[in-house]
Amino acid sequence: MRRKLAAGNWKMNGGSAELAEIRELLKSSSTAQTDILICPPATLIERMRALVADAPLSIGGQDCHVAKSGAHTGDISAGMLADAGASHVIVGHSERRQDHGETDAIVRAKATASWGAGLIAVICIGETLDEREGGKTLDVIATQLDGSVPDEMAPETTVIAYEPVWAIGTGLTPTLEQIGEVHDFIRSELGKKFAERADGVRLLYGGSVKPSNAAEIFGVSNVDGALVGGASLKASDFSGIIAALEAS
Template sequence: MRKLAAGNWKMNGTSEDLAEIAKLIDAHPKPNCEMLICPPTTLLSRMADCAKGSALRVGGQDCHAHASGAHTGDISAAMLKDAGATHIILGHSERRADHGETDATVLAKAVAVQASGLVAIVCVGETEAQRDAGTTLAVIGSQLEGSLPPSLTSAPDGLVIAYEPVWAIGTGRTPTLDEVAEVHSFIRDTLVKRYGDAANEMRLLYGGSVKASNAAALFAVPHVDGALVGGASLKSADFAPIVAALAAS
């Protein structure tokens, strides 16, 4: 299994920020893990050009479930692939909250991404209220049940799960290592029941206030096969040490 350090730039970045990509590539010309940045769509094609011939991969932050059609403002997996994407993030909590995306919506998109030959990164995670109520595993289990394809139509590394506790995203707070271990072990067991032994080769990422100072400890947790990083992926100086910690884990 090749571990994955994925950066999600969210709604950040203009042309001048592409300079960070050259710095990141220089810092990790041959990393001992996969390295991915998912920029806003306006930068995707240009970032892919910047990364051409390097170890860096470029991805999208969302897509429509249909390949084409009358969907003003939307973009399909095939279009993102044409622009240079190799991965697409799906079901991020910000999409679920801001755009009302349901598990069924995420499932339809995951099927579309797999059909396009790209890697789907499906996000799951509980809110602070759900954590406090003790329903974290029930919530995660329900999201996995409703958001993932019933069977694998690609190699196991074509479907990635990112656990992002909603209350830890951008807050500087993180779950304890034991809490991360509990959820990741639960996700692995759930995936094995669904997909069989192939699920042991699926990558499980942790996301939510990942930074250089806590990366090594998080990557030492069983079943944490990488990270989905938000704010700390915007600058090479912040993201490169996270990649280094994953490569060394």
């Protein structure tokens, strides 16, 4: 059985004051069947790790560089994230692909670097609105999977997050049938490449997930959890999503 995962991506939001949301989240959320991951700005990783102490909540980074160290001003290596207390790192988020021109090859290299530092890589894939409307969704997903997921993939250190670009922060959400089609396709494609290893990989859905629609999304085939953006910033919202996942 794949253990469920609720992951929150704070993006470029949050400072010291927002650590109070983590305290509230720990009070209100059950983790009997669900893993919880928060990926705050890098400036908060060490403080958040200390805050949660031995609580069942993991901390992750939002990106890493492919190199272990070097002259890369402003970048953070996977090893630095691990040293700060992170256990996971998001790679290939659409905002990195779009805003920073990251290719599948770069995402693949970042996933490899993550594993080398002992981190779990949350590898993001997803189509744009033009690609969806052009009927290219599954072709895009297949290409991104093949190019972004290294051959050495292990289910213990890999999470795949499907985030349709057009649904991120827009309030738009694919139909349940569309989500199911893509998640089933991802599982099938992973199976072709990785055989039995594919069964253990957790597949997350991301894109305008909120307490009001979480339960129905978590009822879809091959949805093992969610990668949540804005709704993860407030404990009251994120705990509602976690509760829906726990009950699914």
